[in-house]
Amino acid sequence: MKLFSKEQIYEGDRLTTERQNISSTDLMERAGTQIFNWMHMRMQGAQVPVHVFCGIGNNGGDGLVLARHLTTHGYNVITYVVNYSETRSKDFLINYDRIKNVSKDWPKMMTNSANFPKIHKDDIIVDAVFGIGLNRPPAEWVAEIFQKFRASSAFTLSIDIPSGLYTDKAIANENAVVHANYTLSFQSPKLVFFLPETAKFTVQWEVLDIGIDRDYLVNTETEAELISKFEILPLYKPREKFAHKGNFGHALIIGGSHGKIGAVNLASRSCLSSGAGLVTAFVPECGYHSLQASIPEVMVLTDKEERYISDIKFNIEPNAIGIGIGLDTREETMKALESFLEINKNNLVVDADGINIIARKKSLLKLLPPQTILTPHPKELERLIGKWSDDFDKLDKVKSLSSMYNLIIVVKGANTVIVYKEKIYINTTGNPGMATAGTGDVLTGIITGLIAQGYEPLPATLFAVYIHGRSADIAVEDYGYQSLIASHIIETIGEAYIDLFKPPEQTTEPAQEQEEQQ
Numbered sequence: 001m002k003l004f005s006k007e008q009i010y011e012g013d014r015l016t017t018e019r020q021n022i023s024s025t026d027l028m029e030r031a032g033t034q035i036f037n038w039m040h041m042r043m044q045g046a047q048v049p050v051h052v053f054c055g056i057g058n059n060g061g062d063g064l065v066l067a068r069h070l071t072t073h074g075y076n077v078i079t080y081v082v083n084y085s086e087t088r089s090k091d092f093l094i095n096y097d098r099i100k101n102v103s104k105d106w107p108k109m110m111t112n113s114a115n116f117p118k119i120h121k122d123d124i125i126v127d128a129v130f131g132i133g134l135n136r137p138p139a140e141w142v143a144e145i146f147q148k149f150r151a152s153s154a155f156t157l158s159i160d161i162p163s164g165l166y167t168d169k170a171i172a173n174e175n176a177v178v179h180a181n182y183t184l185s186f187q188s189p190k191l192v193f194f195l196p197e198t199a200k201f202t203v204q205w206e207v208l209d210i211g212i213d214r215d216y217l218v219n220t221e222t223e224a225e226l227i228s229k230f231e232i233l234p235l236y237k238p239r240e241k242f243a244h245k246g247n248f249g250h251a252l253i254i255g256g257s258h259g260k261i262g263a264v265n266l267a268s269r270s271c272l273s274s275g276a277g278l279v280t281a282f283v284p285e286c287g288y289h290s291l292q293a294s295i296p297e298v299m300v301l302t303d304k305e306e307r308y309i310s311d312i313k314f315n316i317e318p319n320a321i322g323i324g325i326g327l328d329t330r331e332e333t334m335k336a337l338e339s340f341l342e343i344n345k346n347n348l349v350v351d352a353d354g355i356n357i358i359a360r361k362k363s364l365l366k367l368l369p370p371q372t373i374l375t376p377h378p379k380e381l382e383r384l385i386g387k388w389s390d391d392f393d394k395l396d397k398v399k400s401l402s403s404m405y406n407l408i409i410v411v412k413g414a415n416t417v418i419v420y421k422e423k424i425y426i427n428t429t430g431n432p433g434m435a436t437a438g439t440g441d442v443l444t445g446i447i448t449g450l451i452a453q454g455y456e457p458l459p460a461t462l463f464a465v466y467i468h469g470r471s472a473d474i475a476v477e478d479y480g481y482q483s484l485i486a487s488h489i490i491e492t493i494g495e496a497y498i499d500l501f502k503p504p505e506q507t508t509e510p511a512q513e514q515e516e517q518q
């Protein structure tokens with residue numbers, strides 16, 4: 001799913017009104033009516049007090065359209081105008097007049113937070129104060145109103161975006177943002193719904209289709225894209241009936257040091273479970289017996305050193321190499337990695353201490369083959385790109401590193417983000433249970449295994465991050481967040497593959513109930 005920028009949304013609006021020969025007021029009527037339909041479906045006439053807070057722009061206009069429909073359908077609605085500016089948008093004014101024609105209780109003007117109404121925790125708040133037009137911090141009294149929303153504990157529904165959130169930059173003051181229980185966003189979700197610092201303001205979100213021009217939506221390239229089953233399924237490579245293990249490549253996993261052979265164990269197993277035909281592990285001598293005993297399917301080559309990697313030499317022709325897990329960053333190992341990178345031409349996935357070594361000696365970056373994949377967790381990323389001031393600054397730094405060295409960078413997080421040059425892909429699978437030792441090793445194995453099978457590096461990365469998270473979502477159902485461990489994620493990779501072909505979950509309501517609601 002494409003994530004359109006603020007500028008692209010405004011452009012889409014303009015083109016839609018032109019091509020469909022409608023006014024912006026008609027488009028606002030569509031938007032507000034869609035919000036009303038969503039609420040009406042769920043409220044079914046319930047007389048819960050609905051407090052609609054409107055700004056003076058088009059987000060506010062949406063709120064007035066909603067309030068008008070709630071009123072004419074007999075709901076218990078109270079409308080407020082948060083009067084933070086004297087400049088009203090045209091469509092706000094048109095809808096301000098329209099609502100006055102259908103209700104004797106005209107919208108209440110608010111110019112400070114003192115006359116904030118009493119709101120019961122079972123009431124509903126609709127936040128139509130700011131939309132994507134927010135371009136400077138809200139006034140203090142407006143921020144106080146947002147804080148009173150939260151203090152009321154009432155269910156808060158934000159229109160388009162929680163007010164106080166910018167679409168394209170970090171927020172200065174978290175107290176000046178609405179905490180939405182639910183956000184109904186027009187045409188596409190916004191990037192800030194998925195970034196670590198701002199995702200918390202949008203607990204749940206849903207996209208409402210307001211009929212923006214289809215050609216525009218299809219033909220407009222966006223910087224950011226949401227990756228879910230729909231985008232992953234077309235990447236899947238089916239298997240021929242008469243396939244044999246040679247068709248699915250030979251992956252090499254290089255890593256491990258005394259006490260950290262398990263990382264290579266996890267990566268090698270997940271590499272096999274991702275479908276690689278053959279997997280070889282290259283480890284210090286101390287890892288030989290444990291690997292051969294624990295994963296008979298994996299072949300093992302060893303370094304001449306007992307406890308750490310000192311000289312990476314192998315007599316196989318791998319199709320893909322995953323390197324860095326459990327590697328250790330001592331001098332001899334750093335030298336071994338440098339000598340390896342000087343001659344390596346293979347597709348490469350670099351993780352963990354592999355990244356830490358490169359972060360220490362940045363000149364190694366230019367030795368990485370095109371489309372090398374780096375999979376840093378936040379601490380490793382900071383060592384690589386330095387400190388960042390906020391999520392947007394982080395993404396800018398990652399994009400420039402990616403462009404400079406032609407790298408694919410996996411920025412692990414609650415929504416893992418894959419960055420390739422100027423493009424951002426946001427994964428939608430995964431859960432907090434994955435914050436446990438070894439899940440990164442498992443991901444490295446899956447990416448390496450997919451490349452070994454012939455997936456190009458970027459699709460392999462998108463696919464692997466998706467499957468890794470989906471597999472953890474399946475496993476967490478049995479183990480819960482606290483008890484999920486990396487090995488469990490390997491066990492459910494198969495189910496995650498099978499899940500790709502299951503139709504999206506049907507609603508649990510029996511068919512006849514759905515008919516009754518028509």
Ligand SMILES: NC(=O)C1=CN([C@@H]2O[C@H](COP(=O)(O)OP(=O)(O)OC[C@H]3O[C@@H](n4cnc5c(N)ncnc54)[C@H](OP(=O)(O)O)[C@@H]3O)[C@@H](O)[C@H]2O)[C@H](O)CC1
Nearest residue numbers: 028057058059085130131132133134135136137138160186
């Ligand atoms: N295709 C769609 O998605 C549609 C979305 N719709 C809705 O339109 C809003 C965007 O509306 P817009 O009028 O552009 O902006 P806002 O309503 O978010 O803001 C109103 C104006 O307020 C001014 N502003 C910005 N920040 C502040 C601030 N901190 N304090 C005071 N005033 C502020 C700014 O105007 P200026 O001239 O003062 O800069 C804003 O323009 C979108 O989110 C949807 O809800 C359409 O209804 C239909 C199509």
Ligand SMILES: [K+]
Nearest residue numbers: 130159161163
């Ligand atoms: K809003």
